[in-house]
Amino acid sequence: MKRPRKGELSHHWALDPETTFLNHGSFGATPSVILEEQSRFRTLMENDPVRFFEREYLDLWDEARRTLSEFLSADINGMTFVSNATQGVNTVLRSLQLQPGDEIIVPDHSYQACWNAIDYVTERSGAKTVVVEIPFRVGSPQDVIDIIMGAVTDRTVLALIDTVTSPTGMRMPFEELTAQLQSRGVDVLLDAAHGPGIVPLNLSLLAPAYCTGNCHKWLCSPKGSAFLHIREDRKHLIRPLNISHGFSYEGEAQEKFEFEFAWPGTQDPSAWMCIPKAIEYLGELVEGGWPRIMERNHTLAIEGRNIICEALGTTPPFPDSMVSALAAVEIPTDGEVGPMSLEGDPFHNFLLDEYGIQVPVMPWRHHGVRYIRISAQLYNHVDEYRYLAKALSESL
Numbered sequence: 001m002k003r004p005r006k007g008e009l010s011h012h013w014a015l016d017p018e019t020t021f022l023n024h025g026s027f028g029a030t031p032s033v034i035l036e037e038q039s040r041f042r043t044l045m046e047n048d049p050v051r052f053f054e055r056e057y058l059d060l061w062d063e064a065r066r067t068l069s070e071f072l073s074a075d076i077n078g079m080t081f082v083s084n085a086t087q088g089v090n091t092v093l094r095s096l097q098l099q100p101g102d103e104i105i106v107p108d109h110s111y112q113a114c115w116n117a118i119d120y121v122t123e124r125s126g127a128k129t130v131v132v133e134i135p136f137r138v139g140s141p142q143d144v145i146d147i148i149m150g151a152v153t154d155r156t157v158l159a160l161i162d163t164v165t166s167p168t169g170m171r172m173p174f175e176e177l178t179a180q181l182q183s184r185g186v187d188v189l190l191d192a193a194h195g196p197g198i199v200p201l202n203l204s205l206l207a208p209a210y211c212t213g214n215c216h217k218w219l220c221s222p223k224g225s226a227f228l229h230i231r232e233d234r235k236h237l238i239r240p241l242n243i244s245h246g247f248s249y250e251g252e253a254q255e256k257f258e259f260e261f262a263w264p265g266t267q268d269p270s271a272w273m274c275i276p277k278a279i280e281y282l283g284e285l286v287e288g289g290w291p292r293i294m295e296r297n298h299t300l301a302i303e304g305r306n307i308i309c310e311a312l313g314t315t316p317p318f319p320d321s322m323v324s325a326l327a328a329v330e331i332p333t334d335g336e337v338g339p340m341s342l343e344g345d346p347f348h349n350f351l352l353d354e355y356g357i358q359v360p361v362m363p364w365r366h367h368g369v370r371y372i373r374i375s376a377q378l379y380n381h382v383d384e385y386r387y388l389a390k391a392l393s394e395s396l
């Protein structure tokens, strides 16, 4: 079958020309130039690993932190790196001293790994996970706000709020939620795994107690580049997952914070170091820079969503304003919906094997539904969603 056209910027990526890649959302995809930059850092490190870690590492770490903080309008003193958003969420949750009866809110669109981390810490401390049920089909962001705020009690200490949800591709009204929850005394742990580069983020204005996010998704930096930002008044509560050399450091508090997070033990830090280049390089690919990239991907995701809704004989589940560059729709399912597996849903595998389409199909047992989720990134073209629609019409 003739492959659909790709976006005109697709040559910047090393994606397989034989695959229609509609899943930027799961692991991102990194342009070749950024991968070359990562090789350059690795070569620098391997030329003399001791010199690299003693003399070059901290400046590079700091420069990456500074650039990302500027991009997110964040206080650099609260910014640090982690390997992925799962680690950022775990770092916060496993640091907090929960009391029996404390409640943590988790909406039922949340990423299962992060939800599991909440269950882990509430189970071990006698606290309670409060799962907030939010329908997939909602009329407005206000519906979501009302449901979540309705779950707050005087025992609520924390809420996990996504910027954009994973299984359902819903852009959450996270700005309003953060403001309202925190004004009720509930700290927000903002899961911005789909954050930088997909939705505008101003961490100084939002001021969540905690925010973790991936750069390896929508900023397209190499895998393993993620951040954790902790608000000044909460920094004393949080320790890195790895207790390392910084723990016994006796200097000033900010220096200790940086030492503890900058040295989790020996590892390859090159992915973090590529964040500045990724921000600069992608930002220059499109006139208008990042605001225009986000707008362009949003428009394409809506177009793609309309095309597949038509093929599936369904309607868009929520307003366009609640879509970012990810969009999900239910697909017909017979029988019970089981948990997600590492091997992938059979229909996802079918689309890849028979049509060469890489698109996630997510069984979401909390809703009893399977969702198919498209992504829109600069390398995509609207023809690719038409091709998916044809495959769906032929096979469902």
Ligand SMILES: Cc1ncc(COP(=O)(O)O)c(C=O)c1O
Pocket (backbone or CB within 6 Å): 025, 026, 083, 084, 085, 086, 087, 110, 111, 113, 114, 162, 164, 165, 166, 191, 193, 194, 214
């Ligand atoms: C909403 C959300 N949170 C957390 C994660 C975890 O990201 P990572 O696998 O990089 O830790 C994802 C991954 O897709 C996600 O979509």
